[in-house]
Amino acid sequence: MRDGGRISAAIEILADLETRRRPVQDALKDWGLTHRFAGSRDRSAIGNLVYDVLRRRASLGAIMGNDDPRALVFAAYALQWGKGLDGLAAAADPADRHAPAPPTPAEAAALTAATLPDDADIATRADLPGWLVPSLARVFGDRLETEGRALAARADVDLRANTLKADRDAVLADLAGAGAIAATWSPVGVRVPVGPGDEKAPHLVSELSFKRGWFEVQDEGSQLAALVAAEALGPAAAGSVVIDLCAGGGGKSLALAAALGDAGRILAYDNDKRRFGDILDRIARSGASGIEVLDPGRGDPLAPLAGSADLVVVDAPCTGTGTWRRRPDAKWRLAPGALEMRREQQRGVLGAAAQLVRPGGTICYITCSVLPEENEDQVAAFLAARRDFRLEDTAAALGRVAARPLPETTRVPLGAGTAARLTPHATGTDGFFIARLRRAD
Ligand SMILES: C[S@@+](CC[C@H](N)C(=O)[O-])C[C@H]1O[C@@H](n2cnc3c(N)ncnc32)[C@H](O)[C@@H]1O
Numbered sequence: 001m002r003d004g005g006r007i008s009a010a011i012e013i014l015a016d017l018e019t020r021r022r023p024v025q026d027a028l029k030d031w032g033l034t035h036r037f038a039g040s041r042d043r044s045a046i047g048n049l050v051y052d053v054l055r056r057r058a059s060l061g062a063i064m065g066n067d068d069p070r071a072l073v074f075a076a077y078a079l080q081w082g083k084g085l086d087g088l089a090a091a092a093d094p095a096d097r098h099a100p101a102p103p104t105p106a107e108a109a110a111l112t113a114a115t116l117p118d119d120a121d122i123a124t125r126a127d128l129p130g131w132l133v134p135s136l137a138r139v140f141g142d143r144l145e146t147e148g149r150a151l152a153a154r155a156d157v158d159l160r161a162n163t164l165k166a167d168r169d170a171v172l173a174d175l176a177g178a179g180a181i182a183a184t185w186s187p188v189g190v191r192v193p194v195g196p197g198d199e200k201a202p203h204l205v206s207e208l209s210f211k212r213g214w215f216e217v218q219d220e221g222s223q224l225a226a227l228v229a230a231e232a233l234g235p236a237a238a239g240s241v242v243i244d245l246c247a248g249g250g251g252k253s254l255a256l257a258a259a260l261g262d263a264g265r266i267l268a269y270d271n272d273k274r275r276f277g278d279i280l281d282r283i284a285r286s287g288a289s290g291i292e293v294l295d296p297g298r299g300d301p302l303a304p305l306a307g308s309a310d311l312v313v314v315d316a317p318c319t320g321t322g323t324w325r326r327r328p329d330a331k332w333r334l335a336p337g338a339l340e341m342r343r344e345q346q347r348g349v350l351g352a353a354a355q356l357v358r359p360g361g362t363i364c365y366i367t368c369s370v371l372p373e374e375n376e377d378q379v380a381a382f383l384a385a386r387r388d389f390r391l392e393d394t395a396a397a398l399g400r401v402a403a404r405p406l407p408e409t410t411r412v413p414l415g416a417g418t419a420a421r422l423t424p425h426a427t428g429t430d431g432f433f434i435a436r437l438r439r440a441d
């Protein structure tokens with residue numbers, strides 16, 4: 001396919017997303033199934049265009065003075081991809097029957113000016129949902145626009161070297177051809193930068209070293225969160241009992257097992273067993289022997305564990321606002337009701353975690369959200385209700401596990417302790433919030 005056909009496909013997919021209001025992966029997959037002539041490079045270029053539009057839907061629409069899919073895709077191609085009006089006009093070649101109609105004079109004028117209206121509000125400038133601006137301003141203050149823009153950029157591919165099977169240098173050497181570099185903060189992190197425009201993201205899970213368990217795909221922020229959790233156990237980690245209460249596909253369980261040198265007993269639980277996905281295969285590949293998956297369908301597997309865990313990791317269900325770079329459609333689909341539902345679930349899992357942790361043990365509360373309602377507010381409410389817990393200096397713990405000193409903005413003072421916050425702007429990671437809560441002896 002030539003670029004004209006790819007542009008038309010992106011327009012079609014975005015229109016489909018608008019009318020049927022469904023996840024972008026589903027729309028892209030369906031398009032691929034009904035257009036089998038499109039090769040993998042075409043599908044990936046089309047996917048890039050669709051995702052780039054979704055990341056910056058508000059600002060591109062304001063630049064164009066029009067937010068229909070055609071205007072948005074034209075803006076992404078000409079401006080974000082740097083093709084310019086000339087490149088777009090060449091792609092919209094009337095001789096190519098798959099190409100869109102050439103830019104109209106109004107579209108051409110908007111693309112030439114390429115500026116936001118003077119009165120564009122912060123939600124438009126920073127590509128944020130308007131209803132969340134007050135919450136995000138509470139967290140970011142005068143950095144809101146910069147943080148919003150960073151949340152609207154493309155994200156690199158992050159890997160965690162699985163130190164149970166290989167060290168980071170071995171992974172770096174193995175993936176040198178893909179452009180792998182050492183991550184900035186995570187001592188076990190490897191980053192594979194993604195290119196601009198139509199460049200295809202590397203398909204690293206087809207590497208033999210992946211199948212051998214040398215690495216997992218995991219955002220650097222998620223790696224750091226697991227390291228902060230594991231650090232709570234101190235040098236006496238061997239034989240400790242860790243409950244990964246919201247284990248999902250097991251990303252944190254696997255990282256915890258590696259961080260503990262497979263010396264702890266990790267119990268991976270999720271109240272929805274469909275969320276486990278291929279967790280058993282992942283555990284087998286990782287070489288970890290200390291992870292046990294608890295089936296929520298078999299009675300109450302947590303009941304016998306009450307008051308026994310040295311560490312309970314609560315990788316809480318959340319709105320995922322910190323992952324908007326990777327899931328930009330979620331940014332515009334998120335509604336106040338969903339935030340409220342997540343808050344309710346978070347209160348529930350924190351309460352359950354408090355039942356499981358032993359006196360002197362730790363809860364590590366983690367979200368991949370940057371909203372204070374899911375982070376600071378939840379921790380403050382928990383501490384107000386549970387006087388037997390105190391917030392540790394989580395930011396200092398993050399500093400101890402990180403490979404180099406972190407920006408000051410990662411430190412979130414909260415009462416007598418601190419939480420830690422990672423963001424695409426501050427740390428080049430997904431947005432994460434981490435708070436370590438220690439139960440009194
Ligand atoms: C952020 S995801 C977990 C991601 C996973 N820890 C990882 O690193 O790959 C949150 C998970 O919490 C689970 N969950 C929601 N409410 C729960 C509850 N009350 N008890 C246990 N798990 C719950 C969801 O099913 C979901 O899989």
